[in-house]
Amino acid sequence: MTTQGSIEWKPFPAPGRRLRLGFVGGGRGAFIGEVHARGAKLSNRWDVVAGALSSDPEVARQSGADWMLAPDRVYTSYAEMAEREAERPDGIDAVAITTPNNSHHAIAVAFLDQGIDVICEKPITTNLDDALDLVERQRKTGLVFGVTHTYAAHAMVRQAREMVAAGELGRIRQVHVEYAQEWAMPPPSPDRKGAFWRIDPKQVGPAFSTADVGTHAHHLACFVTGMEMTKLRAELHVCGAPKPLDDTAFMHVRFEDDVPGTLWVSQAAAGTYCALRLRVFGERAGLEWDQEEPGLLHFNRLGEPPQTIVRGVGAGVGNSARRLIRMPRGHLEGSIDAWANIYTEFAVAVEARRDGRTIDEGLLDYPTVEDGARGVKFVEAAVESHRAGGAWTDCRLSL
């Protein structure tokens, strides 16, 4: 009835050992670093052993203690960390980069140069040149470079992707994606430290919401449909408290084969939290996924009653989702489970690379440095389109 069984069942290989993970960023007052760390722990594949959690020595020390790192592995400089960890026999296998956007490139380069695999927050850089440089470095080194478009690691997003790929929807005819939040409606305040740097052009580049949540929306739509976004016309707005960058963007877009779509992102929409929602309409069926109910996939065939495919083994759930399932149906997997999923996939990739093993095609589906670069291209195209009065602007990235 659905795709279960259409792909041979193959779980991830069991871990050979616990991998060692280091962090740049994530000190006291930061938010996303701890989320990475908890996801890594929940994956049961990683130990967090080192960190340049802050450039302020006292904050670094305290944060290192919070994280229970050995004092000699608490750094105040990522450069020093990269060097020293590369030298240690028990040095980190990978680094997670969770700093403001404008520092990602330099940090990533430092670790790639030492042969250390990289897991990087999105957007991977604040301009396309830097992003392409990272693509080139990853290609030269063959190192693992993952990007945390974590929403795509929810089991039911994989299910959606598998169903589209299996032709369950027929040819895709239109795609709508949106991501709405409310937190940038009021001005930033001291208890939300991240609210300051996220709207600072120096730290995030030419866009706020288009980059912060827009890249997630862009990635999700492309990931599920299996199609690249080819062009867009964008308007950027400030709908919340005054700020130097957009907090809202409206776009008309095209995917491959000229499939039309829309994209709306806002961080100034009162009453919304993390309302990332994707709707894909095909010739024979439509589907809808909502990040705030991540375990449900709404699937509607023309002429049949609507179905809700519920995360869990069986009952229409295919193999690409099943690989990621830990809890039985009815016990919800939430955001941290998606983080555990993506860190599981990173671990499988990192362990295989370090052991010189090949991974079966299709087993892993995490976002790569290329996906990260496509996100940066998307941001730049949106800003360019906006500046040109909403002109159609190419956003495809040939890599």
Added chain:
Amino acid sequence: MTTQGSIEWKPFPAPGRRLRLGFVGGGRGAFIGEVHARGAKLSNRWDVVAGALSSDPEVARQSGADWMLAPDRVYTSYAEMAEREAERPDGIDAVAITTPNNSHHAIAVAFLDQGIDVICEKPITTNLDDALDLVERQRKTGLVFGVTHTYAAHAMVRQAREMVAAGELGRIRQVHVEYAQEWAMPPPSPDRKGAFWRIDPKQVGPAFSTADVGTHAHHLACFVTGMEMTKLRAELHVCGAPKPLDDTAFMHVRFEDDVPGTLWVSQAAAGTYCALRLRVFGERAGLEWDQEEPGLLHFNRLGEPPQTIVRGVGAGVGNSARRLIRMPRGHLEGSIDAWANIYTEFAVAVEARRDGRTIDEGLLDYPTVEDGARGVKFVEAAVESHRAGGAWTDCRLSL
């Protein structure tokens, strides 16, 4: 806590008599005529007594029998009907026009010329000249001319409008409206007679979905926010079976004060039925209304738990909604109730006009011929914008 009590409670005046309603259109095989008739009956203000239900004599006769009309009031020509009914002492008070769009203008003129009030399906005409002509004729005659943007007659749409007007949301910052259906995904078939004329440019003018469901979306957004839509940039698409007109449209729009918004309509979105949904985001709160759950109004103040205002007396429901409520909370009012609401308002207006009485300001809030003309302007602007490659196009209508 909400707006209840902010406006003095005033119900509609009790009917002095049952009004007489005639129909043009609505014969066997038609759909919307019967819906009008049932709404009128449910309002308990109208008797349906005459009809030019079809131009085919046999169909007219059978349909008249179905409707239990007296044989001498079953017509095959609207012109004849207008004349004869105007002569009868018990002639119709108003006519409901439920024919394909291209005939609305001539029919309306025929009845207005006879001094008969008009209730007309949307869009009221297939071009702006005709629409402006109807506006002018209505103004000259002072007759009632209502347009059945019936969704706006749901009690909780009135509640939303009242809350916006009362400033509950603060200044409006963005508006998103959409209306998705699936029925035009497959090609028209004989069992769906309406599917043929709705996509025929001769009968509907330059647009299908933009006119058919787009005008509803346009009206609803303007009605709730109390703002006119000023300009738009549109793309029209065919996402379903091939057809000569759009079945899908994407728009970026502006309302007064340059408030930005989006509008998406499609009748080729598999898995959607009548998914008309409005989201309005203001400085202090956001609201959402979904036509498929018409008795609920989602209202979210920044920093407070989300509320669901449920149709019924008390519990946050204001006077403009309360006037329209017949069933206690928990017993749903559906689509036919909205039809009864709009026919109640038409009746109050018609009875007052015929009796030479004035209606208190703010008591009635039904769509008028001006609203109808604005809808036609919206359609023309969308088509023009699309033809100009999505250029910003003025859609404001100064009346």
Added chain:
Amino acid sequence: MTTQGSIEWKPFPAPGRRLRLGFVGGGRGAFIGEVHARGAKLSNRWDVVAGALSSDPEVARQSGADWMLAPDRVYTSYAEMAEREAERPDGIDAVAITTPNNSHHAIAVAFLDQGIDVICEKPITTNLDDALDLVERQRKTGLVFGVTHTYAAHAMVRQAREMVAAGELGRIRQVHVEYAQEWAMPPPSPDRKGAFWRIDPKQVGPAFSTADVGTHAHHLACFVTGMEMTKLRAELHVCGAPKPLDDTAFMHVRFEDDVPGTLWVSQAAAGTYCALRLRVFGERAGLEWDQEEPGLLHFNRLGEPPQTIVRGVGAGVGNSARRLIRMPRGHLEGSIDAWANIYTEFAVAVEARRDGRTIDEGLLDYPTVEDGARGVKFVEAAVESHRAGGAWTDCRLSL
């Protein structure tokens, strides 16, 4: 996939004429009488032409004017009304009895004696003897006697019944029904006239909620499962403001074949409106219907994704539901539509009886006087069980 097509499609016969309906009860300040009248009008099968709307002459006169009845058909005595209407050549075809419970029997007798068909509110009487007397009288006369368990006239309740009958759930294993409201939490107040008589033992008999909403829950569970309830053990409680009768009841019940179930009713459950919900679990599937979302039927087969069968033509909707559908999927049918459905079925039955025609088996499925008597037996059994400390008490009625 579901039952569509399992039963040959057969619509209701078209009406030969508009039937004439009279009312006892329903004067100013009453609630349910008007609901009956609107349902009858919406069915397009009835004209409301006479009424003993109140025993107070002035209220009767005013109410008659509200209802636009001819003055000579406004009565202050139901007995006089029965007599006079029976004499008129254009006398009523049926009477709707919408008075407090203790008067139902005498009124019904008066009209049955005159050969007039009866539509009666539930519970039909305040004691079983009276109910059995009505059963006997109906049998003797062969008159139509319908009871307004109107919830069972929602299209998707018919769908549920058809699916159970078709074996879609396999053998039924457990049944849970509940009906919760909040309005009897506070004490009655002058603006809720009905709140006084509904809790007065003289007017309603030995139970309040068990009779008022309990009989609906009892009927719905039996109707959908196709099984009679055989025994029960009940506790009656007062959970809201002090009152002489129960406002809450908990029951463990058995249906035929010893199928176990529970029944909970309360009119003192803060935050609930008309929360009538039925859940039926069978060997192969379960279903759930909620009166506040009447157009949806949740249907869950073991090992398959959950389905939502949505009211409308096709997409899994069977014939017994389809007969009752007027609005396309996506345009909600609410409570008044269920009233129109039940009044349509009454009309078909009344017209056939008066014309001496037979109705095909299975075409009509409205609640009869026997169903009404079973409701009274249910109430008496619940009270008896409660008084016996919750002893198992037979509630089957052999008729």
Added chain:
Amino acid sequence: MTTQGSIEWKPFPAPGRRLRLGFVGGGRGAFIGEVHARGAKLSNRWDVVAGALSSDPEVARQSGADWMLAPDRVYTSYAEMAEREAERPDGIDAVAITTPNNSHHAIAVAFLDQGIDVICEKPITTNLDDALDLVERQRKTGLVFGVTHTYAAHAMVRQAREMVAAGELGRIRQVHVEYAQEWAMPPPSPDRKGAFWRIDPKQVGPAFSTADVGTHAHHLACFVTGMEMTKLRAELHVCGAPKPLDDTAFMHVRFEDDVPGTLWVSQAAAGTYCALRLRVFGERAGLEWDQEEPGLLHFNRLGEPPQTIVRGVGAGVGNSARRLIRMPRGHLEGSIDAWANIYTEFAVAVEARRDGRTIDEGLLDYPTVEDGARGVKFVEAAVESHRAGGAWTDCRLSL
């Protein structure tokens, strides 16, 4: 408006060190052991370092490798594990007991005897004598003894408990709790190993569902209302595949002050997964919590619009919930987050006990051995009531 601020904000103390956790049970093929382990890891307070994961040496060895335990800390006997770990300077701080029910008592005794804190699956024993023995031993030793009624560790369950305690609902008038699953509808099969022992009277005692999910429902209702359940009358049923114990139970219950309630549990209800739902109705408001949407608390005040309190900081969320929140509103916390919460609380208690510190009253709210014993009493009372034909049976446990 709600309880935020009613209790002084106090977070959990930061961990002084990572605690060491051992497991009995949880080897390959088991389910719940791994869930415990992942919850402990996610809490970031525990390292899993030892285990008697199976009594079969080969399974123990493989499972130990899966868990990445040091080989010398992989045991095949819990008795040996208790002894050896007690001797080690780096021995475990606490043991998690995740074996079938009939072994809990002996295992708990073995570790308590060695001064090791205990975290035990529910029900803690298969008979009341054993449960009372554990209570006594815990009291004598002063050791921490937690029981994993983990649902009560969801942030919004704490919110509900705080709101009831703060009087937001007024006096409680009725309570309804239910927990429905479908997995015991078909017979056990080899791929669901746990399905065999769970229905084996030797391993689980006198009840299956009443103990397995019933104790959760019992605990949740008592926990949120702050009231002990005092008596019950129960019927036990087999609604799914034949089995030696109940898979379904219906109960009428009483809480303190004679507050009435109902409890329904079933593991043979097709279409339900982990449908644990609590509804509490008070004089002034009602609330509802559903385990499958754990981040939402539905709160309805009489005469006000329904509210949905959404997990996250601010917007009506009180301190007892806030302490447990890691993810911002809109990023769901699911089941594993509740496990992390309960393991956080266990850790705070264990660390304080080992360090000789006192914990502020009200800071911790995890289920204790007394709660575990009350669950066993509940099971025994239900079985006794059922055997006595549903007689009222005392289920209060004076401790």
